[in-house]
Each structure stands twice: as structure tokens, then as C-alpha cells.
Amino acid sequence: MLFFTEEKIAKQLSEIQPTIYREIYPIPYFKFHEGPCSGAERPDFDDRHWADFRVGDAWGGYDVVAWFRANVPIATHLRDQKVALRFLVGPRDSGGLTAETLLYVNGTPLQAIDIWHDEAWLPPEYLQQDEISIALKAWSGMLNVPERCRFKLAQLVQIDEAxxxxxxxxxxxxxxxxxxxxxxxxxxxxxxxxxxxxxxxxxxxxxxxxxxxxxxxxxxxxxxxxxxxxSAEPVKPTVVGVGHSHIDMIWLWRLCHTREKAARSFSTVLHLMRQYPEYRYIHSSPQLYKFLSQDYPDIFARVKERIASGEWEITGGMWVEADTNLPNGESLIRQILFGKRYMRAEFGVETHTVWLPDVFGYSWALPQIICKSGLRYFVTSKISWNQFNRFPYDTFYWRGIDGSEVLSHFITTPENNTRRYTYNGTLSPAEVKGIWDNYQQKIINDELLLTYGWGDGGGGPTRQMLEWARIMDNVPGLPRVKLDKVEPYLARLERRLAGKDVPLWDGELYLEYHRGTYTTQRRNKRANRKSEFLLHDAEFLAALASTLDSAYTYPTDTFRKAWELVCLNQFHDIIPGSSITAVYVESQQQYEEIRTMTTTARDTALAAIAGKLGGDLLVVNPTSFTRGDLAFWPGTLDSGQALQRADGEPVRIQNGEGVTWIDLGDIAPYSVTAL
Ligand SMILES: [Zn+2]
Incomplete structure (x- = not known):
């Protein structure tokens, strides 16, 4: 073997790559509009008043949406060929990010164009037409955005399949x-x-x-x-690849941007599923599916079809991938309740997994909540980010405070040659080998879970990853790669571990990292706790009112809306404090909405209770324990007046300056006493 063979191969590969495009047809001109525009994706949209735009011109700025429209002729000899569209929308030339863009063909969203997906395969039905209409809805971004970015390339290409x-x-x-x-x-x-x-x-x-x-x-x-x-390697470990795109509900962008990210990432997934029938994909958050159903009902309908046919997996357990250190127990339960309920009602799917790959540590209360919520599995990768100690297990039973145990598994994909694990895998040969090398429970399990696809701000798997997966079905020197979903994998893992000596972790899963977030954005954390208290009290009073007064209507819808907002704001980059300022401005507005909705519901319930119980004052103990402290009333009795219980028993009081302290002795839990 000669020296430099590897280098020669690398060089020749880079020569071959551009020749994959055997014929190239430039798309030189577009009609162009900066700013949102309703209906601009439709082929019959009238764009005559729009500006002319030439590929090579600049557009954009900070947080700008721009539309580009063109008609693209299709040569007749391409009708039975593999054909794609290619775009470099910019600002790739300045390094960093490429504008995230949604590509429409003949009015239908085809897929995203972004830094990882600059090519979009054109299905054969489009090739039978003389001309197609394309529209690009581009977003310039919010992070290190250049003043203007150059739209560098737009092409129709014929791909040489061999x-x-x-x-x-x-x-x-x-x-x-x-x-x-x-x-x-x-x-x-x-x-x-x-x-x-x-x-x-x-x-x-x-x-x-x-x-x-x-x-x-x-x-x-x-x-x-x-x-x-x-045939040389009949026995070897297996890596199960699951397509994934971590979409932070907010982070270095706002909620409105995430809703667009979902449309882009999900349409890419749908388009790739058509090209790769073996492709399986997981997304966890009911909240994001709900946004998608409101913003892009056509994409949502197609997602629903793929969920029904079993290619698209929804599991995760929670309403959003929530922080678990700051929300209280009731909130964690509501996260799961709302999450499971939505998945059941909307998709007819029962989920079994708590999927929190990126959350900053995990409360010791979780195993109990997971088990009692009818869930079986817990998956993350984050604890590997520890600053000092390596967590000793990658597959283990996690025991909670009450003794509940949940099967827990870490995704051990190496991140860029660091000791951290990543949920944003690429399915490269180095990762497929590295995930096995990293794994600490090789004796009891030889099948691992690798999530692949660009993420944090969405993106998802690429054609390259899916091509790699097909080839790595069996390549000497690497674990075997199979594509599957998360829950079938976990069910197999559970069966494989039966009767084996599986490690046990009895305590919280503390993350030795990101700790500073927990002492930032104090106002946001306070608003969360106030909302939790308010909702607790209001729900108790509304429940009581509905048992006392048949004319009273329990405000189910109000509480659902308020809880959904509380749960949304417990997302793992909102409540810990790791997001940009704009996120916290919006979050405060949402907490104000929660406060208004909940106090109105509470006061309406109190009025109904007062109507039934009578009396002049109501003393409420909304807690689950007996209270013996004094009740505070910001008012005073007129001289000669006294307070007494409904049965006439007098109540001791002490007057302060314009206020009254009331001594009721022991006040029963969850009680209302009329005086
Ligand atoms: Zn995240």
C-alpha cells in the first residue's frame, strides 16, 4: 500500500462531489418582497408590483422575512430523471448561519432550505409540467446577522444517480x-x-x-x-438511528420564530420520508404540534398521516420538554397529563417515555411521577455534560423518593470528540463507532439509541445521513446501523435487561453545569411560582363551588389555557433563564394573562360559594394541611359588631390599624368557613 492513499481518496472525493450534478440550469431572476405577505406561496399570486431581484443581490437585516418568487421551466428530457432545486439564500458567505427558508413548489410547502439542506429533490409529478412555480419564504435570523446578505445561488439540477x-x-x-x-x-x-x-x-x-x-x-x-x-462480522453491536430535530421552544429567538421553525423542520422530515421509506422520526412536544395545527394546517395534516402510518413517532410524555428543578410537583404532573391527553385525543397514541435530552438536571421526584403517570422509560443525554464527575451508568434503573423505579437510558453519541454526549447526532461513522466506545453497560446491552438530525433551532436529518444509514447497515469495523423508533427500542432494551444485573441510581440526577441559569431571571421564576399557587387555590375553590351551586359552571377552558401557558413557560430554556431578553418580555405578558384568567376564576368561585354559605366573611384554607395561624382581614368591624361562626359560636379577633386578625383555632385543610 502506498503512502498518502487516504489523502488521495479525500482529494478525489472532493473532485467527484460537484459532478453529481450532471446538468445545471440557473434560476437567475426572482420577484422579491421584504416583510410578511399572506398568500405569496400561491402560483396565481399577483407579484407584478414586487421588486425585481437577481441572484447575487443582497437582502435581509435583523429579523427580516423575505419572499422570493419565480417560475422555473422544466426541460422535457428531465421527465424521467432525478432532479433537484438548489439554493444558497445567504448569508453563507459571511460564515455562520444560512437564512432559514421554507420552499414552496406550486403553492405546497416542499421542504426547508437551510445551512444543512441546500438541495430539495423534485418529485416526478412536478417534472411532467412545462413549468413550476416556486416561492421561498426566508428569515434572516437574529444571531450575528450581517446588515445585508447575498443570495448566492439558485439552480435546477439533474442528479447523476450512479x-x-x-x-x-x-x-x-x-x-x-x-x-x-x-x-x-x-x-x-x-x-x-x-x-x-x-x-x-x-x-x-x-x-x-x-x-x-x-x-x-x-x-x-x-x-x-x-x-x-x-459476512466477515456476523456478531457485532447494533446502533438504532432515530431521526430527530431538537427544537427549543425559544432560546436565541422568540416563540413566533419557533412556530416557523416547526413548519420548516417538519416539512423537511415529510419530504425525506417520501424518499426514504425506512426513515423514522421522533418529535416530542404537543405544544409545537398544536402551534403547527393553527399556523400550517396542511403540514399538520400530513404529519398526522405519518403518525397514523407509524413512521412518525410522538412520544416524550410532557407538554414541552420542561425543566424539572423549578416547577412544582403539580406542574410536572400537569406537563405529563396535558402531554398524554393531547397525544391521545389528537393522534390516538398512548406514550410511555419521558424524553428530556437537553434539560438541566432531573428532580428526585420524577421517578414516582413518571411511574404513577403510566410512563415506563426515561431518556436523556445531558448528564454527560457534567463539569467534574462522569455519571457512572448509561443504562440503569432510577429509583425515586418513594421507591418507584424507572428504566433510564442515555444517548451516548460523542459530541465533536468531547466527552459530552449529544442528542444532535449526524450518524457519521465516527459517531456510530463512538457511541459504542462511550457506552458503559456493554456487558448487559449491545443495542444503542442514536438520535440524528440537526437541532436546537430545528433542522433535522439530511439526505446524507439517510444515505449513510443505508450503507452502514453493515460496514466492517462499525456497529450495524438500523433505523427504528424510540419506544420499540426501549421495549427491546427492557426485555434484554430482564434477569440481568442492572445498575440502580437512588437520588436526583444533578447536572454539574448550567447552574448559573438558576440564579438569573428571578422575576420569571417568581411569576411561575405565583401562577402555580394561584392555580392551585382557584381550582380548589372552583371545585368546591361546583359541588355547592348547581348553577355554577366550572371554568375548565380557563384553567386549561392558564395551565398550558404555565407549562409552556417551564420549557428548559425559559424558566431556568438561558434565553434572550425578548423571550422574558413575552413571558411576563403571558404570566400577566395567567394572573388575570386565574384571579377572575377564583373570585367568581368565591362569589358562588358565598352565595351558598351565607355570612359576611369567608375564611379559606386552600392547603392540604390543618392551619392554626391567624387569618388576616384587611378591614375592621364597626363598634358593637362581633364575628361568629354559622352555629353562633363567637370568634376571637384582635384589631390592628384598619385591619383585623381572626383566630379560628385549627382550620381544616381544604375548607371554607363562613362567619
Ligand atoms: Zn434544548
Missing amino acids: TERFYYLADVLHKTITTLEEHDWRRVRLLETINEAFRRIDFTRLRSEVYYRSISNAARFLEEQIAELR
């Missing part, structure tokens, strides 16, 4: 080689095979007929060789 297949095959094998030890026989064999494949390609006339024929032969050769090598 070249693409060769590229992905060679790319995976090359990346696998770099993960293996120098003297590993599999590395030696793979390097020899891939080198031989490259020798079959005629690089003398790139893009010629001869070149494309030679590359097609090389692809066939490589596939045959891999098939032969497959």
Missing part, C-alpha cells in the same frame, strides 16, 4: 477507515478496496460520458466488494 451512489459509498468507507486502528485488518481491506474502486474511474475527462460510465462501474465494484466483506 455518481451520487458512488460518492456516498466511498465517503462512508473513507470515514470508516479514519476511525479504525492502523493495523486493523478491516482498515487494511477497506483501504485496498476503496483504492481499487478509485483506480477504475477515468479522471482525465471529468464530466464526460466516459467519466460517468467509469464511475458507474466503480460504484458497482464497490457494492460487490462490500457485500463480500459483510
Whole structure:
């Protein structure tokens, strides 16, 4: 074997990549509009008053939405070819982020165009037309945004399928080689095979007929060789890939932006599912599905179809992926109650997993709440971010305060060669090998869960990841890759662990990181606690009022709305304090809404109770324990007046300045006493 073979392969791969696009048709002109515009995706939308825009021109600024529209002719000889649209909407030239964009074709959202998805496959039905209408709804972003960004590229391309297949095959094998030890026989064999494949390609006339024929032969050769090598490793671990896109409900952007991120990420998922029938995807948050149903009912309907057919998994247990250190017990239960109820009502799905990959530590109360809520599994990856100590287990039973135990599993995918695990995997050969290398319970389990897809601000899996997955079904030197969903994986894990010596963790899952968040945004944390108290008291009084007064209507809708807002604001970047200022401005407005709704409900219930119990004053103990302290009344009795219970028993009082202290002795839990 010659020296520099690996380097040569890397170089030749980079030469091959652009030739995947065998024919390129530029889309030079667009009609352009900055600012929101209703109906601009429709083919019949009248854009004659819009500005002309040429590819290469600049657009954007801070937090700007822009629309680009064009009609794209389709040549007749492309009708049975693999064809895609490509865009670099900008600002890729300044480094950093590419504008997140939703691409519509003939009025229907096709997929997102972003830094990870610059290419969108055009399904055959569009190729039978002489012309298609495209619309791009781009968002310039809020983080390190340049003053203007340049729209660099718009093309219709014909993809040479053999070249693409060769590229992905060679790319995976090359990346696998770099993960293996120098003297590993599999590395030696793979390097020899891939080198031989490259020798079959005629690089003398790139893009010629001869070149494309030679590359097609090389692809066939490589596939045959891999098939032969497959039998060499009959026993090895399995990595189960689940498509995922972590979408923070807010973080470095606001809620309104997240609602658009959901539409973009989800339409990409739907489009990729059509191209890769084996693709499975999980998204956890009922709140986001609810937003999608309001904003993009057409995308929501298609998501629902995929959920019904079993390709799209909804599990996660909670209304949002909530912090678990700050919300009280009732809130954590409501997160699960609202989450499970929505998934059951909207999709007919019963969920079994608490899915919190990115939450900043986990309360010791959780195992009890998880078990009593009818859930079985807990998944995260975050504890690996600890500053000092490595958590000793990746698969274990987590015991709660009351002794409840829940099967818990960490996603051990290595993040950029650090000791942290990531939920934003790429499904690269290095990760597929690394997830197994990291894993600490190899003796009791040889099947691991890898979530792949760009995330935090959404994005999700790419075509490259799905191509890699197909090839890594069995590549020497790597665990076997299968695509599946989370809950079938966890059910298999549970069965595999039966009768084995599974580690037990009895305590909280404390995260030695992000601690500073818990002492920031004090006003927000206070508003959460005040809302929890108010809702507790109001619900008690409303329940009591409905038992006393048949004319009283329990305000179910008000409490549901208030709780949904409380739960939303317990998201793991809102309540801990890790978001931008604009998020907390909006959050305070929502807490004000909660306060108004809840105090109105409380006062209406009190009025109904007073109507039935009579008397002049009501003393309420809304807590679950007996209270012996004095009741405070911000008023005074006229001289000669006295307070007495309904049965005539006098009540001791003491007057202060304009106020009265009332001594009722022991006040029973959850009681209202009329005086
Ligand atoms: Zn997050």
C-alpha cells in the first residue's frame, strides 16, 4: 500500500462531489418582497408590483422575512430523471448561519432550505409540467446577522444517480477507515478496496460520458466488494438511528420564530420520508404540534398521516420538554397529563417515555411521577455534560423518593470528540463507532439509541445521513446501523435487561453545569411560582363551588389555557433563564394573562360559594394541611359588631390599624368557613 492513499481518496472525493450534478440550469431572476405577505406561496399570486431581484443581490437585516418568487421551466428530457432545486439564500458567505427558508413548489410547502439542506429533490409529478412555480419564504435570523446578505445561488439540477451512489459509498468507507486502528485488518481491506474502486474511474475527462460510465462501474465494484466483506462480522453491536430535530421552544429567538421553525423542520422530515421509506422520526412536544395545527394546517395534516402510518413517532410524555428543578410537583404532573391527553385525543397514541435530552438536571421526584403517570422509560443525554464527575451508568434503573423505579437510558453519541454526549447526532461513522466506545453497560446491552438530525433551532436529518444509514447497515469495523423508533427500542432494551444485573441510581440526577441559569431571571421564576399557587387555590375553590351551586359552571377552558401557558413557560430554556431578553418580555405578558384568567376564576368561585354559605366573611384554607395561624382581614368591624361562626359560636379577633386578625383555632385543610 502506498503512502498518502487516504489523502488521495479525500482529494478525489472532493473532485467527484460537484459532478453529481450532471446538468445545471440557473434560476437567475426572482420577484422579491421584504416583510410578511399572506398568500405569496400561491402560483396565481399577483407579484407584478414586487421588486425585481437577481441572484447575487443582497437582502435581509435583523429579523427580516423575505419572499422570493419565480417560475422555473422544466426541460422535457428531465421527465424521467432525478432532479433537484438548489439554493444558497445567504448569508453563507459571511460564515455562520444560512437564512432559514421554507420552499414552496406550486403553492405546497416542499421542504426547508437551510445551512444543512441546500438541495430539495423534485418529485416526478412536478417534472411532467412545462413549468413550476416556486416561492421561498426566508428569515434572516437574529444571531450575528450581517446588515445585508447575498443570495448566492439558485439552480435546477439533474442528479447523476450512479455518481451520487458512488460518492456516498466511498465517503462512508473513507470515514470508516479514519476511525479504525492502523493495523486493523478491516482498515487494511477497506483501504485496498476503496483504492481499487478509485483506480477504475477515468479522471482525465471529468464530466464526460466516459467519466460517468467509469464511475458507474466503480460504484458497482464497490457494492460487490462490500457485500463480500459483510459476512466477515456476523456478531457485532447494533446502533438504532432515530431521526430527530431538537427544537427549543425559544432560546436565541422568540416563540413566533419557533412556530416557523416547526413548519420548516417538519416539512423537511415529510419530504425525506417520501424518499426514504425506512426513515423514522421522533418529535416530542404537543405544544409545537398544536402551534403547527393553527399556523400550517396542511403540514399538520400530513404529519398526522405519518403518525397514523407509524413512521412518525410522538412520544416524550410532557407538554414541552420542561425543566424539572423549578416547577412544582403539580406542574410536572400537569406537563405529563396535558402531554398524554393531547397525544391521545389528537393522534390516538398512548406514550410511555419521558424524553428530556437537553434539560438541566432531573428532580428526585420524577421517578414516582413518571411511574404513577403510566410512563415506563426515561431518556436523556445531558448528564454527560457534567463539569467534574462522569455519571457512572448509561443504562440503569432510577429509583425515586418513594421507591418507584424507572428504566433510564442515555444517548451516548460523542459530541465533536468531547466527552459530552449529544442528542444532535449526524450518524457519521465516527459517531456510530463512538457511541459504542462511550457506552458503559456493554456487558448487559449491545443495542444503542442514536438520535440524528440537526437541532436546537430545528433542522433535522439530511439526505446524507439517510444515505449513510443505508450503507452502514453493515460496514466492517462499525456497529450495524438500523433505523427504528424510540419506544420499540426501549421495549427491546427492557426485555434484554430482564434477569440481568442492572445498575440502580437512588437520588436526583444533578447536572454539574448550567447552574448559573438558576440564579438569573428571578422575576420569571417568581411569576411561575405565583401562577402555580394561584392555580392551585382557584381550582380548589372552583371545585368546591361546583359541588355547592348547581348553577355554577366550572371554568375548565380557563384553567386549561392558564395551565398550558404555565407549562409552556417551564420549557428548559425559559424558566431556568438561558434565553434572550425578548423571550422574558413575552413571558411576563403571558404570566400577566395567567394572573388575570386565574384571579377572575377564583373570585367568581368565591362569589358562588358565598352565595351558598351565607355570612359576611369567608375564611379559606386552600392547603392540604390543618392551619392554626391567624387569618388576616384587611378591614375592621364597626363598634358593637362581633364575628361568629354559622352555629353562633363567637370568634376571637384582635384589631390592628384598619385591619383585623381572626383566630379560628385549627382550620381544616381544604375548607371554607363562613362567619
Ligand atoms: Zn434544548
